[in-house]
Amino acid sequence: MRSVCRSEKKGRRLGFVPTMGALHEGHLSLVRAAKKQSDVVAASIFVNPTQFGPNEDFSQYPRTFERDYELLKNEGVDFLFVPAVSEMYPRGAVTWVTVEGLSDKLDGRSRPGHFRGVTTVVSKLFHIVEPDIAFFGQKDAVQLVLIRRMVRDLNMPVEIVGCPIVRESDGLAMSSRNAYLSAEERKSATILNCTLREIKQRFDPGERDSARLLSAGMEIFQQEPGARLDYLEIVDPETLDPLPAVQGNALVAVAGYVGTTRLVDNL
Numbered sequence: 001m002r003s004v005c006r007s008e009k010k011g012r013r014l015g016f017v018p019t020m021g022a023l024h025e026g027h028l029s030l031v032r033a034a035k036k037q038s039d040v041v042a043a044s045i046f047v048n049p050t051q052f053g054p055n056e057d058f059s060q061y062p063r064t065f066e067r068d069y070e071l072l073k074n075e076g077v078d079f080l081f082v083p084a085v086s087e088m089y090p091r092g093a094v095t096w097v098t099v100e101g102l103s104d105k106l107d108g109r110s111r112p113g114h115f116r117g118v119t120t121v122v123s124k125l126f127h128i129v130e131p132d133i134a135f136f137g138q139k140d141a142v143q144l145v146l147i148r149r150m151v152r153d154l155n156m157p158v159e160i161v162g163c164p165i166v167r168e169s170d171g172l173a174m175s176s177r178n179a180y181l182s183a184e185e186r187k188s189a190t191i192l193n194c195t196l197r198e199i200k201q202r203f204d205p206g207e208r209d210s211a212r213l214l215s216a217g218m219e220i221f222q223q224e225p226g227a228r229l230d231y232l233e234i235v236d237p238e239t240l241d242p243l244p245a246v247q248g249n250a251l252v253a254v255a256g257y258v259g260t261t262r263l264v265d266n267l
């Protein structure tokens, strides 16, 4: 992959879209952004075992390679990298990239080791593909914060672009994990976005106190018996620390379980 990318690049700007496959419009929006902002586009599909906990869904994670391949080809992706686990993690691999202090917040608190797996695999992919610019979804806002910090702290020569969340018409953020939801769970799943919208509705006319914004959101979330809250927080988008009040930029992030499926959303 590295020699292909190096030799085909020919001085042009290489854009990169890393994914775990089971592609949907959210992923394709990243590819379209990459096509616009770069001359050559590479994508990867790799269900990364090191970002899944021992009781998480690594083995069940949807794998739809044939379809993904067609979708990426139709979007005009130039190179697709689909490594095997043994290729990415040869025996004896013991080196990790950890964004200390951020990797254990929000999703990292509920999923110990998750972000260490993400930042390690993204570093490896960057070293293999050597992109000039890489595209990530705002849907995984905490992940995006960690990747930006990693790239800054380790002087990685890649520009990171965050792309807006693509949603279903009822507001549910698109996710490969939505495929796990039964028809009933699919209805319950909209509660994450309803919770965020309630917070925004209180924020717009002037509420700035985080405790009051969060309790308004919590009240909405609790109306859905089919969902269990993991976290709802208003945090500083750089440090990920809770903000007592919203003065400048703030990230409102929610995670919850619908049945056994863990979903996230944010604004």
Ligand code: AMP
Pocket: 018, 019, 020, 021, 025, 026, 027, 029, 030, 135, 136, 137, 138, 139, 140, 163, 164, 165, 166, 167, 173, 174, 175, 176
């Ligand atoms: P994944 O395959 O879940 O690892 O996601 C690959 C990339 O697609 C990540 O940068 C995600 O943030 C992004 N992504 C996933 N879902 C969405 C969405 N609904 N809207 C925008 N980007 C997304």
